[in-house]
Amino acid sequence: MTVKTYAEAVVDALTGMLKADPNFHIIGRGILGHGGHEHHAHALQHDFADRFTDPPTSEGATASMGIGAAMAGCRMFVHLGTGSFSLEAFNQLINEAGVAHSMSGGQVRVPVIFHMYHGLRGGGSGQHSLSPQAMFANNAGLKVMQPTCPRDVKGMLRAAIKGNTPVIWVDHAALLGQKGEVPDEDYEIPLGKADVKREGKDVSIVASSRAVLWSLAAADLLAKDGISAEVVDIRSVVPLDEDTITASIRKTGRLVTVDESIQMCSVGSEIAALAAEKAQAQLKAPVARIARAAVPVPFSPPLEKAISPKPEMIAAAAKRLVG
Amino acid sequence: MTVKTYAEAVVDALTGMLKADPNFHIIGRGILGHGGHEHHAHALQHDFADRFTDPPTSEGATASMGIGAAMAGCRMFVHLGTGSFSLEAFNQLINEAGVAHSMSGGQVRVPVIFHMYHGLRGGGSGQHSLSPQAMFANNAGLKVMQPTCPRDVKGMLRAAIKGNTPVIWVDHAALLGQKGEVPDEDYEIPLGKADVKREGKDVSIVASSRAVLWSLAAADLLAKDGISAEVVDIRSVVPLDEDTITASIRKTGRLVTVDESIQMCSVGSEIAALAAEKAQAQLKAPVARIARAAVPVPFSPPLEKAISPKPEMIAAAAKRLVG
Amino acid sequence: MASQPTTAERISLLERMLMMRRFEEEVLRVAQTHAYVGRQHLHIGHEATGAAVASVLTPEDLFHTTHRNHGYLIARGADPGRALAEIMGRKDGLNGGRGGPWHLCDREAGFQSTSAMVGGSVGLAIGAAFAMKKQKKKAIGVAHFGDGTLDEGICFEAFNMASIFELPVLFLCENNAKEGQRPSSMLAAKALRDLPAALQIETVVVDGRDADDVRAAATDAVARIRTTGKPVFLQAQLERWPGSHQLKPEFPTGVTDLTLAWEEGRIEGKHADWTRAHDGIRLYAKKLVAEKATSKEEILALDRKVIARIEAARAFAEASPFPAPSTATDLAFA
Amino acid sequence: MASQPTTAERISLLERMLMMRRFEEEVLRVAQTHAYVGRQHLHIGHEATGAAVASVLTPEDLFHTTHRNHGYLIARGADPGRALAEIMGRKDGLNGGRGGPWHLCDREAGFQSTSAMVGGSVGLAIGAAFAMKKQKKKAIGVAHFGDGTLDEGICFEAFNMASIFELPVLFLCENNAKEGQRPSSMLAAKALRDLPAALQIETVVVDGRDADDVRAAATDAVARIRTTGKPVFLQAQLERWPGSHQLKPEFPTGVTDLTLAWEEGRIEGKHADWTRAHDGIRLYAKKLVAEKATSKEEILALDRKVIARIEAARAFAEASPFPAPSTATDLAFA
Ligand SMILES: Cc1ncc(C[n+]2csc(CCOP(=O)(O)OP(=O)(O)O)c2C)c(N)n1
Ligand SMILES: Cc1ncc(C[n+]2csc(CCOP(=O)(O)OP(=O)(O)O)c2C)c(N)n1
Ligand SMILES: [Mg+2]
Numbered sequence A, B: 001m002t003v004k005t006y007a008e009a010v011v012d013a014l015t016g017m018l019k020a021d022p023n024f025h026i027i028g029r030g031i032l033g034h035g036g037h038e039h040h041a042h043a044l045q046h047d048f049a050d051r052f053t054d055p056p057t058s059e060g061a062t063a064s065m066g067i068g069a070a071m072a073g074c075r076m077f078v079h080l081g082t083g084s085f086s087l088e089a090f091n092q093l094i095n096e097a098g099v100a101h102s103m104s105g106g107q108v109r110v111p112v113i114f115h116m117y118h119g120l121r122g123g124g125s126g127q128h129s130l131s132p133q134a135m136f137a138n139n140a141g142l143k144v145m146q147p148t149c150p151r152d153v154k155g156m157l158r159a160a161i162k163g164n165t166p167v168i169w170v171d172h173a174a175l176l177g178q179k180g181e182v183p184d185e186d187y188e189i190p191l192g193k194a195d196v197k198r199e200g201k202d203v204s205i206v207a208s209s210r211a212v213l214w215s216l217a218a219a220d221l222l223a224k225d226g227i228s229a230e231v232v233d234i235r236s237v238v239p240l241d242e243d244t245i246t247a248s249i250r251k252t253g254r255l256v257t258v259d260e261s262i263q264m265c266s267v268g269s270e271i272a273a274l275a276a277e278k279a280q281a282q283l284k285a286p287v288a289r290i291a292r293a294a295v296p297v298p299f300s301p302p303l304e305k306a307i308s309p310k311p312e313m314i315a316a317a318a319k320r321l322v323g
Numbered sequence C, D: 001m002a003s004q005p006t007t008a009e010r011i012s013l014l015e016r017m018l019m020m021r022r023f024e025e026e027v028l029r030v031a032q033t034h035a036y037v038g039r040q041h042l043h044i045g046h047e048a049t050g051a052a053v054a055s056v057l058t059p060e061d062l063f064h065t066t067h068r069n070h071g072y073l074i075a076r077g078a079d080p081g082r083a084l085a086e087i088m089g090r091k092d093g094l095n096g097g098r099g100g101p102w103h104l105c106d107r108e109a110g111f112q113s114t115s116a117m118v119g120g121s122v123g124l125a126i127g128a129a130f131a132m133k134k135q136k137k138k139a140i141g142v143a144h145f146g147d148g149t150l151d152e153g154i155c156f157e158a159f160n161m162a163s164i165f166e167l168p169v170l171f172l173c174e175n176n177a178k179e180g181q182r183p184s185s186m187l188a189a190k191a192l193r194d195l196p197a198a199l200q201i202e203t204v205v206v207d208g209r210d211a212d213d214v215r216a217a218a219t220d221a222v223a224r225i226r227t228t229g230k231p232v233f234l235q236a237q238l239e240r241w242p243g244s245h246q247l248k249p250e251f252p253t254g255v256t257d258l259t260l261a262w263e264e265g266r267i268e269g270k271h272a273d274w275t276r277a278h279d280g281i282r283l284y285a286k287k288l289v290a291e292k293a294t295s296k297e298e299i300l301a302l303d304r305k306v307i308a309r310i311e312a313a314r315a316f317a318e319a320s321p322f323p324a325p326s327t328a329t330d331l332a333f334a
């Protein structure tokens, strides 16, 4: 075990796979963003120069090249920049990568990771702040991952690369500096398992990606008021770990969902729907959803802050439910 | 009042606006599909030849041209073919049309209708059957319409064209032949109002687009068993008429949602979440969701049928809730 | 320059073309039954190009095709029974009935996947070429597509990437429209080739009706791709078959009558010009007979053999059951 | 051919350029404060092109620009105070603080919207041109973009559509990379213009450092667009400013010192070549003095006037409050 940043854990996973599989290739620039962690990526790129491809600003064909190469026996990691840019490749991700295996009657496999950064980043404004996870989840054939901590990202990324399915990998730049204990050896965390990041008994807070950090901070606030909150990190949107999530809701009887995307048809909506479907009898209070306000992300810092979910909002919602 | 088909009602609305506003333009081929109603479009195109533009197979730039022209003072109707093809223009629809008004501080307006056909069409397979409504709804700045009957489409389409906001218009080819009474004069139905298509007291079935037809058929089946089902046609996904929907759920205490898209993060999820949030206390039973199975649409007719929602499934779910 | 084909090779080319044609005619008959839910985008009139290109590829070359794919599947040796079964949505179809007519796929025949998104095949094929290059294989990627595909930005992007990354890929464009005109293409270029040429891709234009010409051009192009590792754009000029309508299953030029190859005077009707001047099969049969590479009788015998195979294919496909509804949700993930 | 500019016009061009430069230098100073959350894509080094093109447009011409937009806003007369306020996210910003540095928009100055999606401006500008054509107006659409933008499929598609539909649009490409090379472009063409040229769009390449040359070329191009209704691709060759880094707010070439226009010997440091050979402002000031169109003193006085205006702009922007958080969800729909 070593304490590492999230960015270092990503590099660990990539290094392990680059060493293990000569057919594993990375397409894209800036896989660790531009916020102070990029040197790790540069080092990796230096050590495995022939395994990196720097594409033109052509997200559609870049994604296609990754898909076609994966069909032909490579394992691919395609970095698409921000979630906003991924819209340029939605056709390739959804209509090509997502359907190929099933549509070919199982003949074709598409082991590609499509990597992107989502969410509010400070000044991203209307065109650089998209959180597209729910949009991807509303499609078939694509797994959708959103880990939160160094340990999870290392194990999940390795499992994703070794899998045979296209995976949408939605990271958050704000997580790259998060530190945590990471096993030194290679290991895999199966895709599709949620993780209870904090146990509690009065209310379940179900979240993913950076929203898990806000939820944990909210749980701290709640603890001061004597409310015991359970924080469930779904980690994987597709497949969704319904069992872990509903078990928590049934146990606490109260649910707050937290999302960095817009609320309409969001992951939070899905989890609230799950509660209404599978834990309705155990619900002691209405479900509460916290999400980004439904307006294009404004640039001005106080406006961006105003539309963002915050620990205080989560705590207040939970408190209302506990009553 | 005249009995007309849905396709004729669409033509009514377009004709009215083509006559009323010389700045209203239509871009696209096949606006009434290829299933027997296209002659109405041909006639319109003949009468207003200079108002129609037949674009190359370039969905992205076609959408952009519509957006740019709308910013410059035109009102635009851009036909994108199937919902599947709209993925080629997601970047333009979401990152350009959706954000422009807000991002410009209100200086810019984007009156464009983006029109497309969604859903299971019989043999559409994995690349021609997309129902993208939930994906669009998970974004800001775009209204999302899905009318069901001739009367609604005429009035809503006119309101949409006269509005100042980009509207995603998700039609279903299977609706084009639906007949109903349509007022002869021009009229508008405000966007964002649901419509109770059938009143009932035991269970609310909330649906949109073709799923409303299935729901009405299900209500007939339920009536035979003495169960009174209310069918709510949401008509507009964004804005969502929360009041009408929650009023129905509160009244019946039971909810079945029906969707032609995949269930994860769907419109049905949103409505179920709404029930859990705003009508939890009145729920007498768990919510049930009916949706298309989460697999790329298979070509073979029995397989396509198997993954599709059906009136019998809806009725069975409702019956279970009523108990 | 490509070596001359042997007589046996030429007869084998004709046989391939006949298989393709008789297969599509059977698809049209199936489409006429109304039991069929798909739309047909037939390869009729493209056979000389399809058969010739397929004949110069190895089984390892990775092919990406479009909605108009059937001909290539047959040309590269996919089983016609399983191909027809797929088009009919049957269990024994190449894709188990999940793909349908726009998506025939046969890995064993060197197909990667078949995309009906205009431009899809071009983007995917550069990925196949990327993989071949990285794996240091001799095989190449092939993208088949139509003239209208050049309208799509993804096609441009993929050309550009193939050029800058020097990817071994054959861009095989079947132009079934008059240059720069509808029905399919709206490209502003004087000639389609101007676009790949501007991106420094070598371009070759060939008469797609002449199987020998296409074979020679394709042999050269593929050899150059294998040696240089760089892309080539090969454009086959074709004339759209008058029956090309995705919703009307009709035989406007009649069921192919091979005797018209040498009894030209009998060609008649509204679409006589197409049969006379643009039907690559008729032209090739005529040429082979004129050059005494084979005889009329041998050709007709070959055709009967092909027809019998296609009839057997139809019987096979019809005997195949539909897949069980309980399997509908299989294969969501690999 | 364009008529020669008057001396007054040339001095006004220089003033515009100075406004653009001093504005961007102020943006850089703001960026250095850390109170600022954006990233800066400055127009430094592009001023000769920007000012000259802006000078030949009418207020009715509809302009679409990119992430590197500030220069054009200033050049077309947007208020520098409100522009800076926008970049700082203030209430009195052009977009009320909702857009930020990548999205400055001023309808009154003839801007439609500013997209930071690479390729966005090109697609939208053909729409502006479509509207002008349909409304039978004399105005044109203008798309500003960089060389890297040609990598995007949407750019190709929009070129194609402008050409086939004969849309009155100026495609204004600022090439700040060596042809076909990083940092921004990876186009496989020998020259960027080869792509629009292949689509039968008239192309013009001009030295973007020379305001007179750009003015002449732009005057001709815009006149031809207005007369023929067809697009023109105008490419300005520029040399990337050494300070072009979106995250490092530094002055590697120093704050602009106009005396270097005539005291060339004093130019020094790592980036002397850029200042000597590629700074269009220095070159133009030098030329105007050499041609006796104005004097050193007058130029320095002009610069002081400009600096004072920009200082006032900074004061205005800083005095402007942030928008109220309660307004955050305004303007979702028009
Ligand atoms: C992205 C996308 N847009 C539109 C369509 C509808 N479409 C199907 S075939 C076709 C024309 C294709 O023309 P071409 O590439 O020349 O092929 P051809 O049918 O002539 O062989 C179009 C526009 C589609 N399948 N995919
Ligand atoms: C669709 C999209 N992809 C990627 C980016 C990231 N990006 C921002 S600027 C830029 C380079 C643009 O180069 P160029 O068009 O030459 O403009 P320059 O910055 O050189 O003026 C890129 C790739 C983006 N903004 N949008
Ligand atoms: Mg064609």
Ligand SMILES: [Mg+2]
Binding pocket: D146, D147, D148, D174, D175, D176, D177, D184, D185
């Ligand atoms: Mg550039």
